[in-house]
Amino acid sequence: MHMLYPSLLRCTLLGTSLSLLTACADNHAASQVDTPTPVVQSATISLPTATVSTTSTATFEQPTQSFASWQAAFRQEALSAGIQAAVFDAAFAGVSPDPAIIRADRSQPEFTRPVWEYLDSAISATRVRRGQALLAEHASTLLAIEQRYGVDRHALVAIWGMESNFGQYMGDKSVIAALATLAYEGRRPAFAHEQLLAALRILQHGDVQPSRMRGSWAGAMGQTQFIPSTYNQFAVDFDGDGRRDIWDSSADALASAAHYLQKSGWQSGQPWGVEVTLPSGFDYALADAEIRKPISEWRQLGVNNIPAADDQARAVLLLPAGHRGPAFLVLDNFRAILKYNNSTAYGLAIGLLSGALESQPGVHAAWPRSDRQLDRSERIELQELLASKGYAPGAADGIIGANTRKAVRAFQQSLGQPADGYPSHELLQQLR
Incomplete structure (x- = not known):
């Protein structure tokens, strides 16, 4: 889910394990994409683990008021907030609580998936070939986006692939119905309430018709899976047709993602990170998201295989599978990716997939594939x-x-x- 969507809601309850893995790439990678959207919260590096929802459900109290009563009260609030009555009524025509949304919202993640399996799926040969073909097909548009926003085209296409399998899996739920359901009887009604008002503002602006405003059960929309408030802040009309269309215009979707990453601190020309090797006796406690050191200091500590780079650029040491797995130094652009989706595994998937799209080699060190993950x-x-x-x-x-x-x-x-x-x-x- 691109931005501002709490990773939790963004896809199918990505998982409450070490970090919310974006099911986007995972599901979308194989044929169903887990769609985490960019989180507009500070990005804190978390251990990567993907989770799969089970059928278990938690118990929640049912709303005391009817949906009709809730909708009437919300209509008055929306009109007071500047939404036109005709826009509201058209958006809510035929809308009722969707039981499938509630089931998805209440499902409890239970089973964790190792980061290496997540990455295997996210960076599949099929996805890489498709991404390379689209890089060639959209070369002129991607060049123009790079020139305007300074965001690398390979990273953008990687996000495109992870979020919606290059526009093939955008979600089939009515965003209005999904958010109305969550605002009425979901676990996080305040957030859904805010996003529902934001969605009505999109409709009032005329960018999309209610019937076309479709997305994930949690309200993430379009080829880059923006939630409504993120859309209102960062979506752009890059193809010049007068509408910010992240559903049917790949130019608008990719440029909107670039705009978001730019505002999230993307540094033009800087890598997202690099795989490194650590010396014998290394203090692994330094692999902490709160410890950011200049590249020069990591060199002094004996970290090897760091390519020529700005020695003053600050990096975090990441051990996604502990000391027995690969090690990475990640820089500012990795942090920008995490603001799109606050999951370390997602950030690694974007970084490694963008490299694969440039025919760069993958991870060199072996993953501890014999390890069993904790449920x-x-x-x-x-x-x-x-x-x-x-x-x-x-x-x-x-x-x-x-x-x-x-x-x-x-x-x-x-x-x-x-x-x-x-x-x-x-x-x-x-x-x-």
Whole structure:
């Protein structure tokens, strides 16, 4: 989902594990794209893990008022906010709560998927070939976008592929019906409420008709999966037809994504990151999202295979599979990608896919493919065990955030192990 959409809603509940993996690339990669949209929140690097929703559902209280009563009250609010009555009535014609939206919203992610499997799917040979063909087909448009926004064409096409499989999987839900359902009886009504008003403003502006405003169950729209508020802020009419059309105009969709990345801090001519090797005895605790060092300092610490670059550019060391897997130094453009979708795995997928589109080699180091990922109940158990030993991992919610990783590092250090903060099955066994 491109921007401003809390990764959680963006696709099919990407997952509440180490980080919300965008199901966009994952599902879209294979034939169904998980669509996480760019998150307009600060990007914090999180451990990558993709999750698959199970059929389990949580219990939620049903609204006390009828949908008709809710809609009448919302109509008055929308009109007070400047939405024309005719626009509102046309948008809501035939709209009623969609049970499929509620099921998707309430499904609880349970099963985690390793980052390497996610990347295998995201950077498939089929996707790379299709992306290269589209780079050639849209060369003049992409050049013009690069010149205006300074964002690399390969990264844009990678996002295009991850978000909607190059426009083939944009979602088939009415955005108005989906957001109305979530605003009426969803778990995050305030956010859906805000996005619904934003969607009505899009219709009032005349960029799209209600019947064409379709997207994911969570309201992410178009070829680059913008949520409505992100669309209103960053969508552009690049093809000059008077409409910001991210559904049927690839030029508008790609330029809108470029505009968003530009405003998110994209640095023209700078790489997103690079795979590196670490020296023997390296302090793996330095692989922390809060530790940003100039390239020159990473060199001094013995980090190898860093290509010629601005030595003052600041980078974070990323170990997406712990010390036994590949290592990456990621720079500002990686952070900009995370603002599109706050998932480390998504950021890696965009970076590596953009490289593959340029025929660059893939990841050199081997992934620890024999590792078994912790499922949600095991992640909760890990947090509970860490807390019982005084390591303060935060709430036992199954989400491996900064506090849990710090607690894992502290426990690893107590055992004299590499303190990479990676919650492995072996670590859980040791805690048990």
